[in-house]
Amino acid sequence: xxxxxxxxxxxxxxKSAEHVRRLCRERGITLINVLGSPGAGKTSxxxxxxxxxxxxxxxxxxxxxxTIDAEKIARMGVNVVQINTGGACHLIADTIxxxxxxxxxxxxxxVFIENIGNLVCPSSFDLGESLRVLVSSAAEGDDKPHKYPxxxxxxxxxxxxxxxxxxxxxxxxxxxxxxxxxxxxxxxxLEVSFRTGAGEQELAxxxxxxxxxxxxxx
Amino acid sequence: xxxxxxxxxxxxxxKSAEHVRRLCRERGITLINVLGSPGAGKTSxxxxxxxxxxxxxxxxxxxxxxTIDAEKIARMGVNVVQINTGGACHLIADTIxxxxxxxxxxxxxxVFIENIGNLVCPSSFDLGESLRVLVSSAAEGDDKPHKYPxxxxxxxxxxxxxxxxxxxxxxxxxxxxxxxxxxxxxxxxLEVSFRTGAGEQELAxxxxxxxxxxxxxx
Numbered sequence: 363x364x365x366x367x368x369x370x371x372x373x374x375x376x377k378s379a380e381h382v383r384r385l386c387r388e389r390g391i392t393l394i395n396v397l398g399s400p401g402a403g404k405t406s407x408x409x410x411x412x413x414x415x416x417x418x419x420x421x422x423x424x425x426x427x428x429t430i431d432a433e434k435i436a437r438m439g440v441n442v443v444q445i446n447t448g449g450a451c452h453l454i455a456d457t458i459x460x461x462x463x464x465x466x467x468x469x470x471x472x473v474f475i476e477n478i479g480n481l482v483c484p485s486s487f488d489l490g491e492s493l494r495v496l497v498s499s500a501a502e503g504d505d506k507p508h509k510y511p512x513x514x515x516x517x518x519x520x521x522x523x524x525x526x527x528x529x530x531x532x533x534x535x536x537x538x539x540x541x542x543x544x545x546x547x548x549x550x551x552l553e554v555s556f557r558t559g560a561g562e563q564e565l566a567x568x569x570x571x572x573x574x575x576x577x578x579x580x
Numbered sequence: 581x582x583x584x585x586x587x588x589x590x591x592x593x594x595k596s597a598e599h600v601r602r603l604c605r606e607r608g609i610t611l612i613n614v615l616g617s618p619g620a621g622k623t624s625x626x627x628x629x630x631x632x633x634x635x636x637x638x639x640x641x642x643x644x645x646x647t648i649d650a651e652k653i654a655r656m657g658v659n660v661v662q663i664n665t666g667g668a669c670h671l672i673a674d675t676i677x678x679x680x681x682x683x684x685x686x687x688x689x690x691v692f693i694e695n696i697g698n699l700v701c702p703s704s705f706d707l708g709e710s711l712r713v714l715v716s717s718a719a720e721g722d723d724k725p726h727k728y729p730x731x732x733x734x735x736x737x738x739x740x741x742x743x744x745x746x747x748x749x750x751x752x753x754x755x756x757x758x759x760x761x762x763x764x765x766x767x768x769x770l771e772v773s774f775r776t777g778a779g780e781q782e783l784a785x786x787x788x789x790x791x792x793x794x795x796x797x798x
Binding site (some may be wrong): 483486508528 | 728
């Protein structure tokens with residue numbers, strides 16, 4: 363009975379995700395769902411891409427509480443909608459549909475969604491996105507692909523952030539990459555530090571190309 | 581209907597938690613539920629306390645996948661049970677009851693439970709513990725009490741870990757403490773680095789005293 367309800371919730375969400383996808387297709391919007399643990403660097407990633415990527419950009423900010431991240435985005439002069447879930451551990455497609463109606467992004471725009479800081483739950487909920495990105499912080503340690511394979515396996519791109527603390531933390535590159543290799547995900551990895559800027563331009567270039575392919579429907 | 585089911589799940593869990601609590605009371609066991617984000621330092625905290633706290637100790641390791649942490653504990657010669665949830669984002673009291681039957685801890689022992697790495701979901705699930713500890717990593721940033729108040733408010737002790745990376749990360753102590761103060765939690769904070777050992781002995785001393793009070797039922 364509990365399992366049936368969970369299935370119902372996921373099926374209902376999948377339907378809403380299709381509505382979001384149709385809306386985005388009609389309006390030529392590219393939707394990017396950004397996943398990651400609390401403090402992995404999701405906001406820093408979005409802020410960096412707002413600066414580096416061409417074209418019009420918008421942001422949907424998901425948080426349990428507070429408007430801290432939305433304020434950071436707004437200060438950059440970017441249109442942003444804040445979703446506070448109260449206690450809920452993930453965003454759902456219905457809310458994204460409403461947020462898009464509020465944002466009314468122009469044709470050809472990119473809309474970033476910052477999901478709730480949680481390496482587990484958001485991965486089960488399709489938001490109708492064109493691209494799903496995981497921000498995985500080096501500060502969390504090198505064993506994360508081994509311990510949270512479910513989320514890693516659902517994403518299109520893995521950004522290893524905070525690479526400048528690798529030495530301090532004693533991060534073992536080989537072990538992290540071994541975890542990715544076991545999941546056949548090694549070619550999805552890009553390394554970056556948004557604090558020092560290392561790898562930032564490469565990430566922007568990669569994403570620009572990737573998004574161009576997505577827009578062409580390739 | 582969905583809300584009713586979630587309430588049913590929580591009520592069922594609360595009943596199981598009472599069974600765990602009764603079992604622990606009868607056998608004189610102190611149960612410590614350790615919460616925190618992925619990579620916050622939950623295992624490091626437990627390993628440190630296994631070394632520093634007096635008396636017999638056991639561990640229940642919760643993970644989505646893998647036995648990495650349980651192996652670390654076993655290498656220390658400590659009895660450990662691994663729970664792999666598959667995909668579930670938190671531990672439940674029923675599973676803890678079963679794990680305790682398997683561990684059969686001796687009278688007067690401390691049993692640590694390492695919950696799933698998740699700063700959101702585990703806080704809603706009482707495991708029948710005597711003490712709930714949050715390991716909050718400085719590497720996650722100084723805004724966490726502001727953004728995840730729900731979990732912070734349910735714990736008895738907040739351990740700010742990885743304090744040795746504060747400078748690298750640009751961690752603002754005042755802002756972190758302001759977040760705790762708003763939740764009336766500032767006196768629950770202890771700072772530590774399990775890598776350098778700073779604050780480790782103070783933490784062990786604090787916990788030894790606290791556990792002695794709990795055992796006396798104060």
